[in-house]
Amino acid sequence: MRSACAIVGLGVTAQGIGLGIGSRELRAQAVELALTDAGLEPEAIDGYIHTYIDREDLRYQGLAPNFSVSMMTGGATPVFSIITAVGAVLSGQAEMVACVYGQAQSARESLGGQKIGAYSYGYPSLYGLIGAAATHALHAQRHMHLYGTTSKHLGAVAVTQRRYASVRPEAIGYGKPITLEDHQASPMIADPFRRLDCTRDTDGGCAVLITTAERAKRLRANPVYILGAGTGHNIANWHKGTVFENHDNIAPAKARAFGQAGMTLEDIHMTQLYDPFTISPLMQLEAYGFVPEGQGGPFYADGGAGPDGPMPTNTGGGQLSAFYTTGFTGIIEAVLQLRRQAGAGQLKRADTALISGHGMNAGVQNTWAHATLILGNNQ
């Protein structure tokens, strides 16, 4: 399984608020950029995975693959699309699969839709539990109660990620570092989350191309190998009554991914963790075992997730401070780091990366799906 397949093309469109580019066009631009990156023509794509739902992309883009699949498992969809692409390649159904995302999120309201932040889920919405901030806040409050995590600890996550973003021209937070005081002064949204604890919607597209490691070596870009992957579903913790202590069900995802890669935590140079809210990377670092249980807050306050810390995390600024391409935000940053294309944010040790996806909110709890991806630039 390890390194059977590789990412051979990465396409990232402009990212920002109010770009004025429609979702389908963003996806088309992302695919074209990925093809250019790989040195391939559109005919090369023989499998297409749309992360979320669409029926018209292939016609609009002039593509002619043998299959097109719409996939939806919340913010875990991008990692899961790569897992599925590997499956399609290894089962002989495709040779070059495009995994594609593109959403003009900031146009939702003007088109009569709901902002992502105001999504509501099931009967709890009748009590005013509206939006992903509220559902993630239930995890954050429980973590604060159990371990003494504070608002300033959450602020350390926001400050750390903004510092990373501040040197990356493609990030929303470019040139705009924040202080802990800025965080503490930002208005409360859903206690304990302040505005600077929350990711905002942005417009943008991303596409990655997956093929066999053998073919990858003959293409233009340096291959980024898929070393391992795994999934876990939080329904297991719901049945045990421990779902609010568990932001995700990471144990099975971690075991499978590291087992396939033949690696341990010590082999990971960086993590890119799904981060709609500041509590998210903090709790995931604990659940993966990079940080002892309950110590995520002090770890961030001590700079542990910074560029010189023991585990650099969300090194492009993440969703919080770079841009929101759902689970592709972490995949993009990992590929750039592994290819030594991260500019002023380039890490010195950058041969392996762990990326997570997380999402699929539901009525009775925060989120269900989790997916782990381990990438590396050595086969």
Added chain:
Amino acid sequence: MSAPSEMQAHTLSIIRSVGGDPLDLPFWNACREGRFLVHRCGICGRSYWPASRCIEHRAQSMSWVDASGRGTLYTYTVMHHAYTPAMKGKTPYVVGVVKLEEGPFFHSSIVDCAPDAVTIGMSLEMAMRDHESGLRMPVFRPRGTPID
């Protein structure tokens, strides 16, 4: 809207409108009679909310039964930002997850308690209140609080 069948149709439409499950209708209909139910497995006695199959005995012996209406606060948030027009003028308010004495979690409003006095672990009891949707819905308040 006085006939019971009309009220039940309205309840169904509200539950559907928020993506809720029509299988939970016996629960919501009982709220109109002031009863707070849980879905219980008659074989092992495990209680569930919302409607579920038993993780061990599947659908063999599931039924809606009266519950105590008591529990403790497991976690919560205080909503400060009005994401929707309906939220304006209500913030700040508390939404909590109650760990019912019978075992399941129940999301609800925490009332009759200032937001900064809410603490995880506090003892709570259910009270039925009219909701703006037309439903009658259980809310939770600190146990033993005098009723105004």
